[in-house]
Amino acid sequence: MRLAAILFIASAVLLSVSGARADNVKVEELLDGLDHPWSLAFLPDNQGMLITERSGQLRWWQPGHALSAPISGVPQVWAQRQGGLLDVVPAPDFASSRRVWLSYTLKGEQGAGAAVGYGTLSEDHRQLRDFREVLRQPGLSSGANLGSRLAFDRNGDLFITFGDNFHAEKAQDLNALQGKIVRLKADGSVPEDNPLVGRKDARPEIWSWGMRNPQGIALNPWTHEIWESEHGPRGGDELNIPRKGHNYGWPLATWGIDYGGDKVPGSQGGEVKGTEQPIKYWPVSPALSGMAFYNSARFPQWKNSLFIGALKEKNLIRLTLNGDRVVEEQRLLGDRGERIRDVRSGPDGWLYVLTDEANGRLLKVGLAP
Numbered sequence: 001m002r003l004a005a006i007l008f009i010a011s012a013v014l015l016s017v018s019g020a021r022a023d024n025v026k027v028e029e030l031l032d033g034l035d036h037p038w039s040l041a042f043l044p045d046n047q048g049m050l051i052t053e054r055s056g057q058l059r060w061w062q063p064g065h066a067l068s069a070p071i072s073g074v075p076q077v078w079a080q081r082q083g084g085l086l087d088v089v090p091a092p093d094f095a096s097s098r099r100v101w102l103s104y105t106l107k108g109e110q111g112a113g114a115a116v117g118y119g120t121l122s123e124d125h126r127q128l129r130d131f132r133e134v135l136r137q138p139g140l141s142s143g144a145n146l147g148s149r150l151a152f153d154r155n156g157d158l159f160i161t162f163g164d165n166f167h168a169e170k171a172q173d174l175n176a177l178q179g180k181i182v183r184l185k186a187d188g189s190v191p192e193d194n195p196l197v198g199r200k201d202a203r204p205e206i207w208s209w210g211m212r213n214p215q216g217i218a219l220n221p222w223t224h225e226i227w228e229s230e231h232g233p234r235g236g237d238e239l240n241i242p243r244k245g246h247n248y249g250w251p252l253a254t255w256g257i258d259y260g261g262d263k264v265p266g267s268q269g270g271e272v273k274g275t276e277q278p279i280k281y282w283p284v285s286p287a288l289s290g291m292a293f294y295n296s297a298r299f300p301q302w303k304n305s306l307f308i309g310a311l312k313e314k315n316l317i318r319l320t321l322n323g324d325r326v327v328e329e330q331r332l333l334g335d336r337g338e339r340i341r342d343v344r345s346g347p348d349g350w351l352y353v354l355t356d357e358a359n360g361r362l363l364k365v366g367l368a369p
Helices: 168-172
Strands: 003-011 024-034 037-042 049-053 057-061 085-090 099-107 112-121 128-136 147-152 158-162 180-184 206-209 213-219 226-231 237-240 280-282 288-294 305-310 315-322 325-332 340-345 351-355 360-367
Touching: 024 049, 037 340, 037 351, 037 360, 049 085, 057 085, 085 147, 099 147, 112 147, 112 158, 128 180, 147 213, 158 213, 158 226, 213 305, 226 288, 288 351, 305 351, 315 340
Parallel strands: 037 085, 213 288, 288 340
Antiparallel strands: 003 024, 024 360, 037 049, 049 057, 085 099, 099 112, 112 128, 147 158, 158 180, 180 206, 213 226, 226 237, 237 280, 288 305, 305 315, 305 340, 315 325, 340 351, 351 360
16 A cells, blocks of 8 residues: 555536536545555544454544554454444543544344444554454345444534444334444443433433435534434435434435335335435435534535545535535536545544545545635
8 A cells, every 4th residue: 555646626517407607626645555454543643543454453543644554453344244343432531541432243143233332442552452352233134225324423422423334224124223223322331311310111322213225424513413414215314303212204204215115115205204305305315424514614615515425426524504404516626537435524624535445445525716
């Protein structure tokens, strides 16, 4: 793997539903040779970043340094199809605990499922010590619809997305972890005020349900609510605000159709009583992935924006927000022809983007002067 010293100015391939001008986008390739990178996370106090590769490696990198060898102590993962080593986030108290959370997939007797846990990162970034698995989704998947994104809210609670494992009916089963968003405390225990705590017919970890394959999750810095993006079937990708104890419909309510072109089995239409509507859906699926809110002063043109990667469309989606409403939509980086797996807003105000390829790249993205 090598540092790529390629810096260029690109005119964004940018589509707007409201006629906004095309901006000039500045892209710097920081790393290449990554093996299907899935997630990146900045460490506090300018300590660099962590990057996961789906084949099972966790690495550390900082500008001016070589990309690290794989960090030891990472759990063995089931790395097939969409499975492997997936998300990474430092705990809110990382400065004192050095705790790092991971999501990954494991294979069980009935199929693959997602798991989450944490370990302690050594000061030299070479070891993840004393790794502890905290929660495992009883696996039903052959390697698809795994979800597995992680995000902390401002209270220090951890939100985890679990896909439906291609068993759509499980998304409405409150005794299953498929098709759910769950909430845990920072130590891995269940908050007493989770909505289903005390019910014998439900998992206490559940926060909301009726999700299909949530591929992005992030904390809104203005409202302090968690937002989530997910894959629909054929069409019907969604952007949601998953609220406590609410049902987001899948598979009863969906704006997509089945892959064969027929109605999704069990679907009652796009709007179903007792389920929540997405704040936005896409009739043609971009295949949404990781996402990040932009709240920096570096590029004022991007204030109040939400960026979401697109795997199928191979671009970066920029949504301009007014409160909880999407008022504008644009496409960037489409001229590169690369699957965008993750995007994060860096402490320096630039966007950092991972491309999901066998020769995956880390890109630094901003606006030209």
